[in-house]
Amino acid sequence: MQPMPDYSISVVEHLKALTASGSLQVDSAQMDVAKSLDHVLAALKRKRPATKSSALGWMFAARKKPAWIVRGLYIHGSVGRGKTMLMDMFYAMAPCNRKRRAHFHEFMADVHNRIAAHRLKFKNGETKQADPVPPVAADLFSQAELLCFDEFSVTDIADAMILSRLFSELFSLGCVLVATSNVEPDNLYRDGLNRGLFLPFIDLLKRYVDIVTLDSPTDYRLEKLNSQPVYLIPLNERTDMAMDASWTQVLHGRKALPLDIPMKGRSIHVPLAVDRMARFSFADLCEAPLGAADFLAIANRFDTIFIDRVPRLGPEKRNQTKRFIILIDTLYDHAVRLYVSAEAMPEDLLVERRGTEGFEFDRTASRLFEMRSAEYLAQTHGKRAAE
Incomplete structure (x- = not known):
C-alpha cells in the first residue's frame, strides 16, 4: 500500500488535496494566499529555536534583539472568501511551541487586563517599572512568538491608542503576526477619534508584515x-x-x-x-x-x-x-x-x-x-x- 502523502507540510499541498477530493472548489485567489502563508511557514522553520536555560530564560531573551525578523502576513478581503479556513491550516502547521490564536477583541481585552494588573503592582510598590507596556509585551512574547488574529479590526479608542507602542515592543522582540481582516490596513480605525495618533501603527504594520488581498469572486458562506x-x-x-x-x-x-x-x-x-x-x-x-x-x-x-x-x-x-x-x-x-x-x-x-x-x-x-x-x-x- 502506498503511504498517504503528508499534507501538513504546506498550506498549498493541503489546499490541493482538498480540491482534488472535491471538498473544495478550485480557487486561484485562495491558492495565491496559501503560497504567501507557506513563505511564512518556511521562514519560521529556518528561524533558530530559542532555548530556555532557566526559569528566567524568557526574561533575559526578551532583552536581546532577535537574530532576524520573520515577516508576518495581513490577509484582507471580502467576507466569506476563505480567510479563516486558510488561517486554520497555517496555524495547525506553524512549527512554534509558543503560538497563540485569538479573536482580536479578545486579545486586546487580555492586554488591557495585564496593563491594569501591572499598574496596580506599581502602585503597591511591587515593581519599579512605571511603564506597563514593555513588561506586558515581554510577558506576551514569552507565551507566544507567533500571534494569529482572526478578524483584525480596530473600533475602540483605548485599543487604537496602545497598538503602536505594544507592537513596537512585540516586533522588536521577534514576534510574528499573521492576521485576517475584511479591512485593508489603510482603512483600519477609519473615522476613529484621534485617528492621527493611530496612524504610526499602520506604518509599523507595513514594516513587519506583508499585505495580501484574498479577492475570490465567490462568497462561500452564502453558498x-x-x-x-x-x-x-x-x-x-x-x-x-x-x-x-x-x-x-x-x-x-x-x-x-x-x-x-x-x-x-x-x-x-x-x-x-x-x-x-x-x-x-x-x-x-x-x-x-x-x-x-x-x-x-x-x-x-x-x-x-x-x-x-x-x-x-x-x-x-x-x-x-x-x-x-x-x-x-x-x-x-x-x-x-x-x-x-x-x-x-x-x-x-x-x-x-x-x-x-x-x-x-x-x-x-x-x-x-x-x-x-x-x-x-x-x-x-x-x-x-x-x-
Missing part, C-alpha cells in the same frame, strides 16, 4: 446557507410570538430567572437564564455600556442566546452599532447558537454604510447569515455535546 428558523423578521406581534415559542421549546419545561454575571467589581445583568441559555433584548446588550470583555463573559457562560427586537441601525445609533458588531463577532467566534428577531434581513440592518462601521458590518451580516446555516448549527450542537 452553504441553509436557513433555519432562528432569524425572524419583521418586528411585529407574530414574530414576538414565534420567538416566545422557540424559547419555550428550548426551555423543556424549565423556569428561566434573572441572573447576574460577576464582572470585576460589577455585574452583567441577564434578564432570563437557565443552565447555559439566556434571553436578552437588543437594548439589554447594545444600549447598555457593555464592551468586548462583557460579551466574552456572556459567550463563555452561555451556548444558546436569544436576542429580541434588533432595530435598523442608523447614524444616530453609532455606539449601538459598534457594540452589535463586537457582540456578533464574539458569539460567532465561540460557536454560540443565536436566535434573533430583527426589523430587517442582516444585509439591510445598517441604514448607511459609511467608514469603519460599513466595512465591519459587511462581516456582521455575513456572520448572521452563517449562524443560520445547518453547518453552523451542527457546530453549536457539537459544542454543547462536548461540554
Whole structure:
C-alpha cells in the first residue's frame, strides 16, 4: 500500500488535496494566499529555536534583539472568501511551541487586563517599572512568538491608542503576526477619534508584515446557507410570538430567572437564564455600556442566546452599532447558537454604510447569515455535546 502523502507540510499541498477530493472548489485567489502563508511557514522553520536555560530564560531573551525578523502576513478581503479556513491550516502547521490564536477583541481585552494588573503592582510598590507596556509585551512574547488574529479590526479608542507602542515592543522582540481582516490596513480605525495618533501603527504594520488581498469572486458562506428558523423578521406581534415559542421549546419545561454575571467589581445583568441559555433584548446588550470583555463573559457562560427586537441601525445609533458588531463577532467566534428577531434581513440592518462601521458590518451580516446555516448549527450542537 502506498503511504498517504503528508499534507501538513504546506498550506498549498493541503489546499490541493482538498480540491482534488472535491471538498473544495478550485480557487486561484485562495491558492495565491496559501503560497504567501507557506513563505511564512518556511521562514519560521529556518528561524533558530530559542532555548530556555532557566526559569528566567524568557526574561533575559526578551532583552536581546532577535537574530532576524520573520515577516508576518495581513490577509484582507471580502467576507466569506476563505480567510479563516486558510488561517486554520497555517496555524495547525506553524512549527512554534509558543503560538497563540485569538479573536482580536479578545486579545486586546487580555492586554488591557495585564496593563491594569501591572499598574496596580506599581502602585503597591511591587515593581519599579512605571511603564506597563514593555513588561506586558515581554510577558506576551514569552507565551507566544507567533500571534494569529482572526478578524483584525480596530473600533475602540483605548485599543487604537496602545497598538503602536505594544507592537513596537512585540516586533522588536521577534514576534510574528499573521492576521485576517475584511479591512485593508489603510482603512483600519477609519473615522476613529484621534485617528492621527493611530496612524504610526499602520506604518509599523507595513514594516513587519506583508499585505495580501484574498479577492475570490465567490462568497462561500452564502453558498452553504441553509436557513433555519432562528432569524425572524419583521418586528411585529407574530414574530414576538414565534420567538416566545422557540424559547419555550428550548426551555423543556424549565423556569428561566434573572441572573447576574460577576464582572470585576460589577455585574452583567441577564434578564432570563437557565443552565447555559439566556434571553436578552437588543437594548439589554447594545444600549447598555457593555464592551468586548462583557460579551466574552456572556459567550463563555452561555451556548444558546436569544436576542429580541434588533432595530435598523442608523447614524444616530453609532455606539449601538459598534457594540452589535463586537457582540456578533464574539458569539460567532465561540460557536454560540443565536436566535434573533430583527426589523430587517442582516444585509439591510445598517441604514448607511459609511467608514469603519460599513466595512465591519459587511462581516456582521455575513456572520448572521452563517449562524443560520445547518453547518453552523451542527457546530453549536457539537459544542454543547462536548461540554
